[in-house]
Amino acid sequence: MNWLTVDKVHKFEGQQVELRGWIANRRSSGKIRFLHLRDGHGIIQCVVTKDQTSAEVFDLSDRIPYESSVVIRGIAKKEPRSPIGYEISVTDMEMLFEAEEYPIAKKDHGVGFLMDHRHLWLRSSKQHALLKLRSQITRTARTFFDDLGFISIEAPVLTPTACEGTTSLFEVAYFDRSAYLTQSGQLYGEAAAMALGQIYVHGPTFRAEKSKTRRHLTEFWMIEPEMAFWEFDETIDLAEQLIGKIVEDSLEKSRDELKILERDTSFLEKIKPPFPRITYSEAVDLLKGKGVEFNWGDDFGADEESVLSESFDKPLFVTRYPADVKAFYMKRDPHDPRLALAVDLLAPEGYGEIIGGGQREDSLEQLEHRIEQHGLDREPLQWYLDLRRYGSVPHAGFGLGIERTVTWIAGIHHVRETIPFPRLMDRLYP
CATH class of the missing domain: 3.30.930.10 (Bira Bifunctional Protein; Domain 2)
Known part of the structure; x- marks a missing residue:
């Protein structure tokens, strides 16, 4: 399977796709995990559930550090609430490199700190x-x-x-x-x-x-x-x-x-x-x-x-x-x-x-x-x-x-x- 960039996902609705990028954000809601994949062409939400993935992938989705590089495979689905109109229903995920603790946290930083990074x-x-x-x-x-x-x-x-x-x-x-x-x-x-x-x-x-x-x-x-x-x-x-x-x-x-x-x-x-x-x-x-x-x-x-x-x-x-x-x-x-x-x-x-x-x-x-x-x-x-x-x-x-x-x-x-x-x-x- 050839891999896609986020901006091409809309062409493959209902199909199995592969994306490569970095984890920009993640959150949990009950038995569902939401990962935001960034690849330089856009950001897309990837939905991980127990019934669609292995126990290892589900566990990984709950702890994977921000900015870790990954390969995500899943079904491209329409999602009206998404900024790009689509999301991925994940069937498999492979972590290429696990990131260390990311220094730019989800909080305000001074300009000097941001310029140093x-x-x-x-x-x-x-x-x-x-x-x-x-x-x-x-x-x-x-x-x-x-x-x-x-x-x-x-x-x-x-x-x-x-x-x-x-x-x-x-x-x-x-x-x-x-x-x-x-x-x-x-x-x-x-x-x-x-x-x-x-x-x-x-x-x-x-x-x-x-x-x-x-x-x-x-x-x-x-x-x-x-x-x-x-x-x-x-x-x-x-x-x-x-x-x-x-x-x-x-x-x-x-x-x-x-x-x-x-x-x-x-x-x-x-x-x-x-x-x-x-x-x-x-x-x-x-x-x-x-x-x-x-x-x-x-x-x-x-x-x-x-x-x-x-x-x-x-x-x-x-x-x-x-x-x-x-x-x-x-x-x-x-x-x-x-x-x-x-x-x-x-x-x-x-x-x-x-x-x-x-x-x-x-x-x-x-x-x-x-x-x-x-x-x-x-x-x-x-x-x-x-x-x-x-x-x-x-x-x-x-x-x-x-x-x-x-x-x-x-x-x-x-x-x-x-x-x-x-x-x-x-x-x-x-």
């Missing part, structure tokens, strides 16, 4: 739902770009220089010199766009910012499209379409996960393009109108982003930031050289920035000037300057932060639960 915490229903939601959001984003004809490329993790600023670099020994963990795949994405037209990079990025907020990780994943011959407004339109599709697919394909996470989906159901767009200067006026002290020319922090995003019930595009608070590669606004053609997308409900991007500087002379202004070493960037020497074109792109997007869609408080093994200032284990 992250490798086991992943087995809980909410963490399982978060990772499935993350997988679906990533799949949606990649499919979105694939269907538009974008080419997926890989950018190196080890780089010779900074792309976002030298104060947030992780330096590593690289044979006889220093290298740095990438802050973004963007610069290499630009090179690929000059060869392939429209591309996207999906990979990890690293920031050594000493931030201990609910929105910050030191290692996180991004999807970063770059488009040759595209300009500013086209890029905003693309980001808007991507977020619309992510929300649509999350509501359709991850509804069970959102239910487990107790997400109020009424907020998400309002998220349909078009999204509001305001300039940085308009955002500053909005903040001041709400009593927030803020100086024009400063960058928005988490508090300011929350106030702005809570002012709208849809994601908010903020455009045309002061050039001095943006990266060296941002193109200046031709109508106001104080400003960069930069855009951030702030998620509603106070979740803050999930997308950052804009138009890239395509002038060799201007880019050389920006590198000097930012105090960057020009030598490691010669290859990047070559992109302007040999057939420069208008081009643009953005980066979508996977973890922040999942945090918003899931409606949870802290970004640390949206990646399997989070890396924080004070967290490198497990």
Whole structure:
């Protein structure tokens, strides 16, 4: 007999089936034992009775430790009270490995304890739902770009220089010199766009910012499209379409996960393009109108982003930031050289920035000037300057932060639960 996963049981009603997984819970009611089997595809109740099983199996069902691995055989039956509509009437059970006493008991634990046991915490229903939601959001984003004809490329993790600023670099020994963990795949994405037209990079990025907020990780994943011959407004339109599709697919394909996470989906159901767009200067006026002290020319922090995003019930595009608070590669606004053609997308409900991007500087002379202004070493960037020497074109792109997007869609408080093994200032284990 071939074994099944829980999500396939409905196809075999009334038939003998075999399942393999772990005991997530158990309880007794008179002469009946109830085991909850978890296999990564779902959880199903398995009913053990004396008249259907041997005395050994019935005895085992009453004492088997949580998270022991088992093979369960039985009849698949309809059960309207079950969350998945089916249960298993057990005829046989084999314990593969008996678990030791499980450290994550059926009680509340502190975050520190759970993070120390992250490798086991992943087995809980909410963490399982978060990772499935993350997988679906990533799949949606990649499919979105694939269907538009974008080419997926890989950018190196080890780089010779900074792309976002030298104060947030992780330096590593690289044979006889220093290298740095990438802050973004963007610069290499630009090179690929000059060869392939429209591309996207999906990979990890690293920031050594000493931030201990609910929105910050030191290692996180991004999807970063770059488009040759595209300009500013086209890029905003693309980001808007991507977020619309992510929300649509999350509501359709991850509804069970959102239910487990107790997400109020009424907020998400309002998220349909078009999204509001305001300039940085308009955002500053909005903040001041709400009593927030803020100086024009400063960058928005988490508090300011929350106030702005809570002012709208849809994601908010903020455009045309002061050039001095943006990266060296941002193109200046031709109508106001104080400003960069930069855009951030702030998620509603106070979740803050999930997308950052804009138009890239395509002038060799201007880019050389920006590198000097930012105090960057020009030598490691010669290859990047070559992109302007040999057939420069208008081009643009953005980066979508996977973890922040999942945090918003899931409606949870802290970004640390949206990646399997989070890396924080004070967290490198497990």
